[in-house]
Amino acid sequence: MCGSVGLDAMPSDAAHSDEGGPDAAAAEAPREIELKLLAAPGMLEQIHDAPFIVQHARNKGTVRHLEAVYFDTPDHRLAAHGVSLRVRRSGKRCIQTIKLPPDVSQLSRPEWETPVSGMEPDLSLFPLSDIGDPIAHLAADAIAPVFTTRVRRRTRTIALRNATIELAFDEGTIEVADRQAPINEIELELKAGDIGALYDFGLALLDLAPLQVGRESKAERGYALALGTEPAANRAGPSDLTAEDSVDTAIAKLLSGCHAHMVRNAAAAAHGKAPEGVHQMRVALRRLRTALALLHREVPAPCLKSLSAEAKAIAQALGDARNWDVFLTSTVQGIAAAGLPGFDAEALRAAAEPVRQQSYTAVRAMLAAERTNRFSLSLGQIVARRAWRNAIDSETLNVLTEPVAALAERALSRLHRKALKQGAGFRNLEPEARHGLRLTLKKLRYAAEFFLPLFPDDSHAKAYLKRLAKLQDALGVDNDVTTTDQLLEAIAARSQAPAVHRAIGLMTGWLERDRIEAMKSLTGRWRAFKATEPFWKA
Incomplete structure (x- = not known):
């Protein structure tokens, strides 16, 4: 999704979401802050116009048809680092996007977006020194398409007391050659305000329908379909406590x-x-x-x-x-x-x-x-x-x-x-x-x-x-x-x-x-x- 929220938009209590993030440079990058919920086929229609959503919506919403192609090296170097590179077309406009792995909150990740002339990425348009490896030293001819997503997206802007959220209903497919996987999900992207509002709104949506918290991005699902891989298990990361932490910070x-x-x-x-x-x-x-x-x-x-x-x-x-x-x-x-x-x-x-x-x-x-x-x-x-x-x-x-x-x-x-x-x-x-x-x-x-x-x-x-x-x-x-x-x-x-x-x-x-x-x-x-x-x- 377009339009990231910078860290300076976050209240002080939400700042912990960046502790333990990928690296110092990434911590200062534009960030996407997003919660994903999965729905059964056909369920999105009944949620879209629920009174609770209409009550908080600023608009009736827009509908866009999005086609995105994800690129990587032949040895899938980007995927190995948890990095995704895509070019997305909406109408006549194309946007290329790089995303790095999420921080400890699992909601916030560094994201860079820039317009591009067609459906091929142009890495020179990105601030490569800020992004770092493996993107920074990647040759343009070293990447090729891996999979495609085709999505019908309906978005509404939700205005809450302490936050503004873009609510997106995505229906479509992930495609690799003759194989497909369905997409039926809701994305809540924080545009301004308190990150806790994403959880508040997500909990309210659970009252409307039996949704599940999305644990895999479209990129992760696409690679799994393309490569025939299984979701990986992960050990606990090392503790990031420091002697300077208060008990309050340590609890978080x-x-x-x-x-x-x-x-x-x-x-x-x-x-x-x-x-x-x-x-x-x-x-x-x-x-x-x-x-x-x-x-x-x-x-x-x-x-x-x-x-x-x-x-x-x-x-x-x-x-x-x-x-x-x-x-x-x-x-x-x-x-x-x-x-x-x-x-x-x-x-x-x-x-x-x-x-x-x-x-x-x-x-x-x-x-x-x-x-x-x-x-x-x-x-x-x-x-x-x-x-x-x-x-x-x-x-x-x-x-x-x-x-x-x-x-x-x-x-x-x-x-x-x-x-x-x-x-x-x-x-x-x-x-x-x-x-x-x-x-x-x-x-x-x-x-x-x-x-x-x-x-x-x-x-x-x-x-x-x-x-x-x-x-x-x-x-x-x-x-x-x-x-x-x-x-x-x-x-x-x-x-x-x-x-x-x-x-x-x-x-x-x-x-x-x-x-x-x-x-x-x-x-x-x-x-x-x-x-x-x-x-x-x-």
Whole structure:
């Protein structure tokens, strides 16, 4: 969409959307600030003239037919960097556009637009030194068309108390040779004002129809169609906290980072071909719940508590799919690779795969559910508005102005003490108590990763995290065996095949051996962790 909003148009509370952005030059660039919502075919028509939209619309809207061609190098260098280059025609006018990857908010990205004489890009018209690589040193003859989009766009200008939004209803196709993918989406582009207004309006649209938050751009979808690729899973980025941050700024950074991690993995989780998508989305939700728990203890804002409950419900809906993924791609595969005599891995896989597919049907239903999409928009809204400042007393407001390092030391020390208390008499702990300790150690590890940049002694931190990870992994073997036993019971109830039941018996014995071996090292790893000085006190 044309007409970007510069950063100077944003209120101070929205400025965090640029923290952790691509680079300093890009942070000063013109920016597109946009929220995308996906609709089922035919649904856009019923939303377009809804009373809520008409009430806030400045005009009756315009209709344009847009054709856009996306360009890249033969090795798709731009796509590899998350960069898109397109030329779009609307009537007799052609506009070329470069977009860089979004910042941590996932709504805002650097964007440059300039008129061009035809449907071929002219890179010399862009401020290439500002944009940087890989565009800056790209030869004009090194690029070629990759895919095309054809869209019928209806736009209306929405005037709100604190913002002006361009509301666009897009229907059309993404085209590559003889292949097509449909486009049915709503784009909300901030033209002026408060970025929180995008979330406000998006939440209001959810009241009108079962929309989904769009996690992939048209460019990303086009490349997937052209190259036959699957949505990629993404690990959490490094913490961007600094010693100069206040608690208030740290809350915004931590929640934004967890939200971005979740959003970046939703498409891969729904696709279901690569197990890492569901895994990383679960990790994102666990990290978010850890952050919310430690923050709510310091800043008991109601919005933080409600977010935690929703995050837990969504994470639980991902659990079955993750368990079956681990079972099929790790546990069964590992035993097969070990050459266990008589173990029929293929029979076991055939019996388990239908259940795994059922679990992914549930994942897709959860991701499409109104509750999940409302949660994602609400989380973004809370960060944009820093809503935790509301409904807290003056003493807690003072906590928000403290340096984040003080909160970090309190939170880490609290979790460390809890782990030591739960691990007392470690050798004699019951399985349920070991499981509780494992969960506390996982939270401690996430918290340590959040606050790591605040503590300069890297060697102490690495030693602490290394021993924490080893202990957590050893405890995880115990938990994985228990989970696998439950999955094997489910398979046994579904299949009468002798090969399957024989494989279940062999696998049960193998896993019990693994549990015994892991238990031998547990006490030593607990002692090593217990003896390690916390890096935040070093």
